[in-house]
Amino acid sequence: xxxxxxxxxxxxxxxxxxxxxxxxxxxxxxxxxxxxxxxxxxxxxxxxxxxxxxxxxxxxxxxxxxxxxxxxxxxxxxxxxxxxxxxxxxxxxxxxxxxxxxxxxxxxxxxxxxxxxxxxxxxxxxxxxxxxxxxxxxxxxxxxxxxxxxxxxxxxxxxxxxxxxxxxxxxxxxxxxxxxxxxxxxxxxxxxxxxxxxxxxxxxxxxxxxxxxxxxxxxxxxxxxxxxxxxxxxxxxxxxxxxxxxxxxxxxxxxxxxxxxxxxxxxxxxxxxxxxxxxxxxxxxxxxxxxxxxxxxxxxxxxxxxxxxxxxxxxxxxxxxxxxxxxxxxxxxxxxxxxxxxxxxxxxxxxxxxxxxxxxxxxxxxxxxxxxxxxxxxxxxxxxxxxxxxxxxxxxxxxxxxxxxxxxxxxxxxxxxxxxxxxxxxxxxxxxxxxxxxxxxxxxxxxxxxxxxxxxxxxxxxxxxxxxxxxxxxxxxxxxxxxxxxxxxxxxxxxxxxxxxxxxxxxxxxxxxxxxxxxxxxxxxxxxxxxxxxxxxxxxxxxxxxxxxxxxxxxxxxxxxxxxxxxxxxxxxxxxxxxxxxxxxxxxxxxxxxxxxxxxxxxxxxxxxxxxxxxxxxxxxxxxxxxxxxxxxxxxxxxxxxxxxxxxxxxxxxxxxxxxxxxxxxxxxxxxxxxxxxxxxxxxxxxxxxxxxxxxxxxxxxxxxxxxxxxxxxxxxxxxxxxxxxxxxxxxxxxxxxxxxxxxxxxxxxxxxxxxxxxxxxxxxxxxxxx
Amino acid sequence: xxxxxxxxxxxxxxxxxxxxxxxxxxxxxxxxxxxxxxxxxxxxxxxxxxxxxxxxxxxxxxxxxxxxxxxxxxxxxxxxxxxxxxxxxxxxxxxxxxxxxxxxxxxxxxxxxxxxxxxxxxxxxxxxxxxxxxxxxxxxxxxxxxxxxxxxxxx
Numbered sequence: 001x002x003x004x005x006x007x008x009x010x011x012x013x014x015x016x017x018x019x020x021x022x023x024x025x026x027x028x029x030x031x032x033x034x035x036x037x038x039x040x041x042x043x044x045x046x047x048x049x050x051x052x053x054x055x056x057x058x059x060x061x062x063x064x065x066x067x068x069x070x071x072x073x074x075x076x077x078x079x080x081x082x083x084x085x086x087x088x089x090x091x092x093x094x095x096x097x098x099x100x101x102x103x104x105x106x107x108x109x110x111x112x113x114x115x116x117x118x119x120x121x122x123x124x125x126x127x128x129x130x131x132x133x134x135x136x137x138x139x140x141x142x143x144x145x146x147x148x149x150x151x152x153x154x155x156x157x158x159x160x161x162x163x164x165x166x167x168x169x170x171x172x173x174x175x176x177x178x179x180x181x182x183x184x185x186x187x188x189x190x191x192x193x194x195x196x197x198x199x200x201x202x203x204x205x206x207x208x209x210x211x212x213x214x215x216x217x218x219x220x221x222x223x224x225x226x227x228x229x230x231x232x233x234x235x236x237x238x239x240x241x242x243x244x245x246x247x248x249x250x251x252x253x254x255x256x257x258x259x260x261x262x263x264x265x266x267x268x269x270x271x272x273x274x275x276x277x278x279x280x281x282x283x284x285x286x287x288x289x290x291x292x293x294x295x296x297x298x299x300x301x302x303x304x305x306x307x308x309x310x311x312x313x314x315x316x317x318x319x320x321x322x323x324x325x326x327x328x329x330x331x332x333x334x335x336x337x338x339x340x341x342x343x344x345x346x347x348x349x350x351x352x353x354x355x356x357x358x359x360x361x362x363x364x365x366x367x368x369x370x371x372x373x374x375x376x377x378x379x380x381x382x383x384x385x386x387x388x389x390x391x392x393x394x395x396x397x398x399x400x401x402x403x404x405x406x407x408x409x410x411x412x413x414x415x416x417x418x419x420x421x422x423x424x425x426x427x428x429x430x431x432x433x434x435x436x437x438x439x440x441x442x443x444x445x446x447x448x449x450x451x452x453x454x455x456x457x458x459x460x461x462x463x464x465x466x467x468x469x470x471x472x473x474x475x476x477x478x479x480x481x482x483x484x485x486x487x488x489x490x491x492x493x494x495x496x497x498x499x500x501x502x503x504x505x506x507x508x509x510x511x512x513x514x515x516x517x518x519x520x521x522x523x524x525x526x527x528x529x530x531x532x533x534x535x536x537x538x539x540x541x542x543x544x545x546x547x548x549x550x551x552x553x554x555x556x557x558x559x560x561x562x563x564x565x566x567x568x569x570x571x572x573x574x575x576x577x578x579x580x581x582x583x584x585x586x587x588x589x590x591x592x593x594x595x596x597x598x599x600x601x602x603x604x605x606x607x608x609x610x611x612x613x614x615x616x617x618x619x620x621x622x623x624x625x626x627x628x629x630x631x632x633x634x635x636x637x638x639x640x641x642x643x644x645x646x647x648x649x650x651x652x653x654x655x656x657x658x659x660x661x662x663x664x665x666x667x668x669x670x671x672x673x674x675x676x677x678x679x680x681x682x683x684x685x686x687x688x689x690x691x692x693x694x695x696x697x698x699x700x701x702x703x704x705x706x707x708x709x710x711x712x713x714x715x716x717x718x719x720x721x722x723x724x725x726x727x728x729x730x731x732x733x734x735x736x737x738x739x740x741x742x743x744x745x746x747x748x749x750x751x752x753x754x755x756x757x758x759x760x761x762x763x764x765x766x767x768x769x770x771x
Numbered sequence: 772x773x774x775x776x777x778x779x780x781x782x783x784x785x786x787x788x789x790x791x792x793x794x795x796x797x798x799x800x801x802x803x804x805x806x807x808x809x810x811x812x813x814x815x816x817x818x819x820x821x822x823x824x825x826x827x828x829x830x831x832x833x834x835x836x837x838x839x840x841x842x843x844x845x846x847x848x849x850x851x852x853x854x855x856x857x858x859x860x861x862x863x864x865x866x867x868x869x870x871x872x873x874x875x876x877x878x879x880x881x882x883x884x885x886x887x888x889x890x891x892x893x894x895x896x897x898x899x900x901x902x903x904x905x906x907x908x909x910x911x912x913x914x915x916x917x918x919x920x921x922x923x924x925x926x
Binding site: 226227229230233469472521522523564565566567568569570572573574575576579581585586587588589 | 803804805806807808809810814816817818819821822823824825826828854855857910912913914915916
């Protein structure tokens with residue numbers, strides 16, 4: 001296409017604008033199908049196709065022009081209500097959109113219109129037009145030009161195609177005239193209403209968009225981000241000077257600089273953010289096509305489509321989300337017949353929700369379909385050898401559901417062309433986890449399935465734990481972090497055990513494989529801990545399904561770091577995920593937790609060789625239930641044990657932060673009002689409770705009841721965590737006490753969390769409860 | 772009037788080398804580097820170039836020459852190619868020289884090994900020879916060391 005050389009820019013503009021426009025047409029067509037009376041939607045479609053036709057005519061792109069022209073002719077008939085919008089017409093038009101898109105993509109990549117010949121589709125379109133043309137005698141300019149359009153390329157099967165279309169268009173009905181085409185605007189928009197402004201014309205004219213927006217290369221934005229990052233560093237250094245200087249002018253200027261820099265940083269970050277709706281926009285079409293091919297009726301609702309995400313993240317969640325939605329339509333939603341017999345509406349609903357929470361973006365995909373069949377999952381997992389029967393027995397419902405995210409699992413009874421291609425939820429999970437997100441599935445049989453995805457706002461900035469190895473800093477992304485363990489120097493020898501050269505640590509009864517960071521980075525290490533004289537820091541990390549402990553030299557702090565890629569020479573070092581510039585301007589490497597785990601052999605590639613090592617699925621979890629106990633002492637000197645499974649957190653508060661409500665002591669804790677329960681009210685101790693002083697530090701054990709309600713237990717001291725309690729005696733003699741047991745040689749009362757609340761309510765709240 | 776080319780020149784031991792001046796983004800004095808474990812010694816480390824993380828490559832090691840004497844503080848020659856920015860550590864930076872095309876000769880046949888791969892040709896200057904490097908090939912290597920946790924530990 002040498003004649004196009006001078007027109008490159010116009011061409012690429014045409015491609016970009018047209019592709020955007022076609023996406024909108026896709027949505028509009030779906031909307032039109034639901035609401036055939038909407039003139040506005042039709043006009044919007046018509047405008048887009050018309051402008052593609054115009055531009056392609058100007059650039060002598062004959063294929064594109066003739067196809068767009070054929071489509072336009074049909075559209076103009078629809079617009080003028082010469083023919084009715086039947087689902088078949090919509091299907092043909094959607095095919096036209098696909099064809100246009102295909103040509104445009106070829107134009108973009110190769111500069112040619114591509115090898116595909118759409119004359120058949122074109123003839124189908126024109127045949128549909130012709131079939132109604134007697135009615136369209138006084139037609140518009142477009143229809144007339146369609147009739148005069150040279151049909152020289154007509155293929156032999158034109159007549160047949162026309163015949164087919166006759167059939168479909170013969171089922172004509174009186175078009176619904178001017179019934180209200182707009183749904184009431186609300187936070188929930190379905191695909192028929194455009195969220196931006198439901199009452200405005202469906203698509204702004206191209207000119208107005210061009211006036212208010214420009215397209216910027218992402219690389220340019222990345223460079224800007226880098227420079228802003230550097231400016232922030234320089235600003236920080238200047239701010240440090242201000243503390244030592246007394247020049248007020250300088251102070252004022254630097255404060256101004258500070259402000260501007262912060263705003264600039266926010267602004268630049270914002271340029272990379274895009275609403276999630278940009279990705280969702282494709283879904284109505286996907287759902288429609290899929291539902292049609294499966295013979296199902298599905299509609300899709302969207303909430304929070306304006307939720308913004310970093311562009312790179314948006315790109316990387318596109319495929320997993322699409323996959324999840326296809327899954328919902330294919331496996332989740334039942335056929336209309338089944339649904340009817342179950343008393344559900346024939347049309348299934350898939351709801352997409354997105355919202356910000358706690359610095360993360362939550363995306364939920366829920367359907368009101370059949371839900372997951374636990375028995376079927378169990379069966380499948382067994383037959384695939386993903387679990388053993390013994391393990392199944394000890395697994396919770398949630399763990400069973402999560403089995404479907406294991407590689408090589410697919411519950412579809414028959415292989416359809418939609419799914420069952422050997423990939424499944426594990427692909428969704430891996431892609432989500434790759435960007436530092438998490439995936440959770442909840443399902444109730446017969447009621448539907450909810451997929452909850454949590455992803456970070458941006459990939460560019462992540463919270464990380466900074467550790468050192470031989471004095472150099474390394475960053476560990478916080479998402480992989482489980483907990484930190486410190487072993488005191490004198491205990492190292494006994495607590496870190498070695499099996500055939502591999503070090504392990506008993507973490508609450510489970511063996512935690514240990515990996516020495518120095519050794520993994522080939523920086524030398526003592527190798528064994530026999531003669532270790534210093535304390536050992538273990539960073540417990542989650543890699544896939546496994547946990548392992550990374551021994552580091554020192555743990556510094558958590559920091560928000562800006563992730564930067566590594567050069568190609570060192571990109572293949574799997575132990576590193578990137579690098580970051582620290583506050584002092586120096587570079588630190590970011591550890592790739594999975595890479596380290598693989599390298600150290602903590603996780604192997606054969607996923608099914610070993611089974612998920614959940615704390616609940618321990619080999620010694622035999623007949624006797626082993627629930628680790630948190631050992632505490634109360635301020636009356638009693639010893640008590642709290643089941644660790646109900647402990648959420650250990651906290652320390654000032655007595656002065658206690659407030660009172662409903663005759664109880666309460667504290668504000670993570671946005672909840674949590675009642676404070678002095679454990680000494682329930683336990684029997686040798687001494688009286690000491691005087692209360694507002695400056696006291698109180699140790700709290702925050703627990704949750706089965707119903708999820710938090711309670712804060714006031715204890716004197718946290719003593720230990722033990723796995724093994726002796727046999728319980730004196731069961732249920734006192735409210736709140738499960739029984740008495742000998743733990744570590746001392747008589748200890750074992751607390752029954754579920755009893756505490758009612759017990760507290762019934763016991764007369766003595767005055768000494770209130771500080 | 773014959774055609775000429777411009778080269779950014781530098782010294783490396785007793786070699787006098789040149790890189791097409793268009794590839795060179797800037798020249799910096801020695802920066803503190805962050806060592807990258809698990810890479811071959813040719814990777815000196817990472818430097819922070821105005822917010823961009825740049826791999827610094829010890830050019831002596833790349834050319835398999837002897838180690839730089841400790842008294843010599845290397846200079847960063849920051850090279851920008853299509854897809855990346857890399858810094859080459861050289862002994863001493865020289866001038867930008869404009870050399871006539873007719874003084875060019877391909878490298879002599881007895882030149883072997885890595886030098887043969889990276890040196891595209893020689894310009895005969897009045898009193899010395901200017902060796903011209905193929906930038907692409909110079910930067911095209913994989914420095915990751917395959918894990919065989921034995922004797923590879925860095926010293």
